[in-house]
Amino acid sequence: MSAGASLEVDAVAAQIGESGWAILPDVIDADAVDQLRSTVEATMATDNTPFGGNTFLGEHTRRVFNLLAHDPAYAAVPTDPTVLPVVEAVLDRELLLSSLTAIETHPGQGPQPLHADDGSIPLPRPYPPLAIVALWALTDFTEANGATRLVPGTHLERRRPKPGETAETISAEMSAGSVLIYNGSIWHGGGANLSDARRQFIVCNYCAGWVRQEESQLLALDRDYVAQLPPRMRRLVGYGVYRGLLGHVAGEDPGAWVDDDVETDLIWKKMR
Numbered sequence: 001m002s003a004g005a006s007l008e009v010d011a012v013a014a015q016i017g018e019s020g021w022a023i024l025p026d027v028i029d030a031d032a033v034d035q036l037r038s039t040v041e042a043t044m045a046t047d048n049t050p051f052g053g054n055t056f057l058g059e060h061t062r063r064v065f066n067l068l069a070h071d072p073a074y075a076a077v078p079t080d081p082t083v084l085p086v087v088e089a090v091l092d093r094e095l096l097l098s099s100l101t102a103i104e105t106h107p108g109q110g111p112q113p114l115h116a117d118d119g120s121i122p123l124p125r126p127y128p129p130l131a132i133v134a135l136w137a138l139t140d141f142t143e144a145n146g147a148t149r150l151v152p153g154t155h156l157e158r159r160r161p162k163p164g165e166t167a168e169t170i171s172a173e174m175s176a177g178s179v180l181i182y183n184g185s186i187w188h189g190g191g192a193n194l195s196d197a198r199r200q201f202i203v204c205n206y207c208a209g210w211v212r213q214e215e216s217q218l219l220a221l222d223r224d225y226v227a228q229l230p231p232r233m234r235r236l237v238g239y240g241v242y243r244g245l246l247g248h249v250a251g252e253d254p255g256a257w258v259d260d261d262v263e264t265d266l267i268w269k270k271m272r
């Protein structure tokens, strides 16, 4: 799907390490954006997706969780050949898809409270990157329509924002088809949508292969369905083992349940 934007993977990964975020401009072209937008429109129509019920989820914001279950076409997002190498450079190649969500903020949506996505991780901050988010703009993101606001460098803070805390933010303005990548520890939140149009995006959340996924992909997707997805996607969902051990079932690599060709590299085989 990617337009094949050339970029220095290591340089972008280093920028994410230092400031906590980076924008990859024009990852996909206008046709690919239109295609994804129509898929999201169809998903939201079938789902009859309601607005969120609080300030965080957004009283004028619709979101569809477990997106991959709705259409295999969404597999192109987590496996994108421009974005995934950057995320792999920050985590590693054994990373997992943590969640995949479509979000649409409507005119009148107020600012989302500043938060960090790692609120459920009980480790003292800061710690090495455990979660990386790729936020795909399906419409232009402008300050006026509520582009994601970030507080640069706060992925290295020792604390998360307090409820209702404000800080100086920058708006991640970008054109449709661009992707904002950020460390899940950074302070951020959606801006107020003061425009007369919707802001639509897909949030693709990855985690290290040894961290619990935010949305349990293994329970969210039928095994037969996963078997139809591209091989890299099956592994990202969790059909595989981390470092030859974590995720095994009775000594087997579950990757073999959905892929006859899977190379199993279980830890016991390496032991003498």
Ligand SMILES: O=C(O)CCC(=O)C(=O)O
Pocket (backbone or CB within 6 Å): 105, 112, 146, 147, 148, 149, 188, 189, 190, 191
């Ligand atoms: O609205 C945005 O741009 C960010 C959304 C977000 O961070 C969230 O819903 O957790």
